[in-house]
Amino acid sequence: MKEQLTHRDTHSLYFEVAPHVWGTKDIFVNMYMVQNPEDNSWVLIDAGLKSSAPKIKKMAAELFGPDSKPNAILLTHGHFDHVGSLQKLADEWDVPVYVHYLELPYLSGRSSYPPADPRSSSGLMAKVSWMYPKKPINVEHRLHILPPDGRVPFLPGWIYINTPGHAPGHVSYFRQRDKILIAGDAFTTTKPESVMSVMLQRKKLSGPPKYFTYDWTAAGVSVKNLAELEPAVVATGHGQPMSGDEMRIELTNLAVHFNDLAVPNKGRYVDDPAVADASGFKYIPPKPKDNTVLLLAIGVGLVAAAGVYFLTRSANQKRKPKSFWDKLAGEYLPKKLRDAL
Ligand SMILES: [Zn+2]
Ligand SMILES: [Zn+2]
Incomplete structure (x- = not known):
């Protein structure tokens, strides 16, 4: 790392998650940069909002040098707040984009995500979620499928785990050596439905964002699978990284009591999940009667x-x-x- 990393301004731009793993937040969503120490190359995980590109480029320049570009952009999933700057950055850097094959339809213009569920929470982020874009973007010519054996391209020592429920091809990335987990939105470390929690980055290990989660049973299994990895550090799409006993206890608790702690009391997808296959969503439960x-x-x-x-x-x-x-x-x-x- 370069010397200026210790500078205060630099640290306001990004945060260190673990050796060779850094994150940055734009408004309410996180992106991560992961370096391969064997050859100092790096990848970007998720591409934030439309406004995130300048911040990502500045962070890359400070971490890796002025004209450095990644080997690839890897995605946890294709929701609008994780792919906002994808097209711009992938074009500018001329790099491939890797996703799980079940996420392809939403990145190649073939299928929309199901409508958001504003009834799932009283939080403002949920209440205004009907405005969030759900239409697919199209970066088809850059798309590559993550290898079926679980390895992560360009990152030796990392594996990915399919963690559906919040998005069909949602994946989480895991470094086995020191148990660093980049969970995406499989679970979060703030209350993602609350504007105050998200803006103030209040630490609270929580379930996936309620307004976009289309299958709560699958989401619960995904959290269980991640908890079984016994991560040492978790870095999520929304909220600050967490580690230590506090995190371990909260993650186990979330996995065991997922129905009580994460599943909303009411909502469109609670009892009637949407169903997707490799070509997109096949079934979306009817809109609840709106009074x-x-x-x-x-x-x-x-x-x-x-x-x-x-x-x-x-x-x-x-x-x-x-x-x-x-x-x-x-x-x-x-x-x-x-x-x-
Ligand atoms: Zn999401
Ligand atoms: Zn998100």
């Missing part, structure tokens, strides 16, 4: 009724004497004087 329009109609009706009531009341009031002097003039003064007034 917003009914509630809105009732609300408008109540406001209108209240308006009519107050208008009538004030009209009636106008007809009656309003003050003592009005009363006096109306009831006690002689008719002649009344008329003269």
Whole structure:
């Protein structure tokens, strides 16, 4: 590493997860750079938001030198907040993009993800999730499939694990030697549905983001599989890296009590998961009956009724004497004087 890594400004740009693994956050999502110490080459894992490219390039320049480019971009999955700068960076660097084969449809323009589920949480990030892009991007000419034997291209000593439930071809990356886990969104280390938690980076090992998770049974199995790896450090798509006993206890707890801790009480995909195959989503549960329009109609009706009531009341009031002097003039003064007034 270069000397300037100890500089405070440099550290505000990125954080060190473990030897040869660094991360950076753009607004609410993380990206990672992993180096192969054998030849000092590196890969980028995930490509953040559309706004993330300059930050990623600056970080790469500071870590690896001004014109350094990665061997490849590896993805955990293709949600909009993980592929925002993918096309731009892959084109600029002219590098391949590696994904699990079940994630291909969403990166080659063939299938959209299922609609987000704003009912899954009361958090603002979930409530506005209906606005998040779900349409596929198309970087087909750059796509490569991760090898079926679990090895990770360009990163000896790393394996990947398919961790579906949040996205069909979601994968997590694991360095076996020192048990470093880049989990993607299989689980998170903040409350991803809460704006405050995400912005303040409050540490809380949580399930996958509720608004995008389409199969909660699969997501629970994925967390179990990751917990069984007994990672020493976990770095996720949302939240700060965690390690040590605190993390181990919380991860085991999440795996064992996934239904209570991660699965929402209500939501479109809770009892009726969406189903995908290699060509995309085949079944999406129907949109739950939305009573917003009914509630809105009732609300408008109540406001209108209240308006009519107050208008009538004030009209009636106008007809009656309003003050003592009005009363006096109306009831006690002689008719002649009344008329003269
Ligand atoms: Zn995601
Ligand atoms: Zn995400």
